Amino acid sequence: MMPYRIPYGRQNIDQADIDAVMEVLKSPWLTQGPTIERFEKALANHCQAEHAVAVCNATAALHIACLVADLGPGDYLWTTPNTFVASANCARYCGADVDFVDIDPHTLNLDAKLLAAKLEVAEAAGKLPKVVIAVAFAGQSCDMRTLAQLSERYGFTLIEDASHAVGASYLGRPVGCGQYAAMTIFSFHPVKIITSAEGGMVLTNNAGYAERLRRLRSHGITGDPAQMKVPETGLWYYQQLELGFNYRMSDLHAALGLSQMARLETFVAKRRQLAARYATLLAGLAVTLPVEQQGAESAWHLYVVRLQLSRITLSQSQVFEALRAVGLGVNLHYIPVHLQPYYREQGFKDGDFPQAERYFSEALSLPLYPDLTDEEQDEVVGHLRRILG
Incomplete structure (x- = not known):
């Protein structure tokens, strides 16, 4: 299919972006190298968050965020019907069931009042959600303060799918700061605010969450002797502690994303x-x-x-x-x-x-x-x- 003269979205790539990727191509590290951590730190600092974990795409980010929230078979995840399918599919990857909460007709985001009413009914029926994913549709945050209050009241983990909202703010603070959501998801697809070609990131202020997110993105493996189940036997030694995934971001993608952060x-x-x-x-x-x-x-x-x-x-x-x-x-x-x-x-x-x-x-x-x-x-x-x- 031929591209449209004026598409609905398009990336902006400049010479600095090209130079950043070329620099990595000439370096010893094409993946699992230092550029990934630099990208993570840059976005965490911008968003005023404690931790950032880069992955290959935002769908992977949603998946491992749900696993960190201990979502599994017999659990429910609730989200908005006005989103890309990944916001719901991440629950199914974990073996959990999905339900939805209708949108506010003005903001087009998940309606906090409808969520509150549905939670009351679910509590009476013993079917409260384990996770609620609030989607920042079109770049605008949900009523996160109210959702956070409901999270405390009903005990669910609140995840913000802010794939559309890198650079947005809510109540005077950057989206991703972690004031209201346990974890925030960003996407760097080419039509998003900044791009790494493909890529995603999870931001959190919970050090335990961040540690497990990093392990899950890389096969569930650790090389840290402090985390190992039995004593390590050499500098080369590693252990798989749980079933993880190959969800790593490459240094090439991170270099592009880091360069884009400047703009x-x-x-x-x-x-x-x-x-x-x-x-x-x-x-x-x-x-x-x-x-x-x-x-x-x-x-x-x-x-x-x-x-x-x-x-x-x-x-x-x-x-x-x-x-x-x-x-x-x-x-x-x-x-x-x-x-x-x-x-x-x-x-x-x-x-x-x-x-x-x-x-x-x-x-x-x-x-x-x-x-x-x-x-x-x-x-x-x-x-x-x-x-x-």
Whole structure:
């Protein structure tokens, strides 16, 4: 498939990024080397977190975070239906069951009030979740303070899937600081805020969690004599303490991610500028604009509008087709997870989470990335204005 002239997202790679990767290629360490730790420290410092553990992608990060939270067979993980499937699949990798909490129709994030009500019912039935994953949709944090209070009340581990939200803030502190979530997940896929080509990271303030996360990303193996079950027998000795995975990030990927960190604030500032400009340009069109909740500053990974279908003659599909026909790579984030065939087989059905389903029937993700020019943004809005009539 040919790329669109103006995609919904695109990475920004400069000469410094290329030089950073080339430097690693010329070094003795292509993987399991010092650049990974440098990347971890840089992001932990930016987010004001104690520990950061880099892995090969954010899905791996979610998986091992759930294992560290001791999620397993017989347990429940709850998350939002308005997310990529990885936010739910991580529970299934652990043998746990999944349920969902509907979204707030304004922020499009997991609705804290609905979560509170569902927890009351679950407590009475003896089916409280072991883990709740709150997704920072489009770059905006959930109502994490309220979710943290519910976590203390009901005893679940709160994980923030902030794959969209590197560089965002909540109540004056960086997302990932660990004030509210036990662990925070970031993604460095090319369409995200910064990229390492592929990669993810888990941030936490819990030293025990960090130690186990590092072990799980590398086959469950340790070379630390203090952790070994029997005395070590030489400098070469290692022990596998548990079943882990090969989820390591390479130094090549870490070098790119570390280089991109130098431009993180610039990227986020440009995304915020473009989002503000969209709000002005789209005023008066038959669309509902995204909003930021009080106290949250979005990183604006996505700019999602909702089509006001009662005001236009075209269907959602027709609007998509018309925009893509002129080379605009609009997209839709997300198909509600519970409507995917795999989760329908788990018993979910249409109508289970009506706010997420209604949002899905109206959503349209417009192009947004740091290199999007004013002229290209004007073109996007011009075509949308023409199509909507």
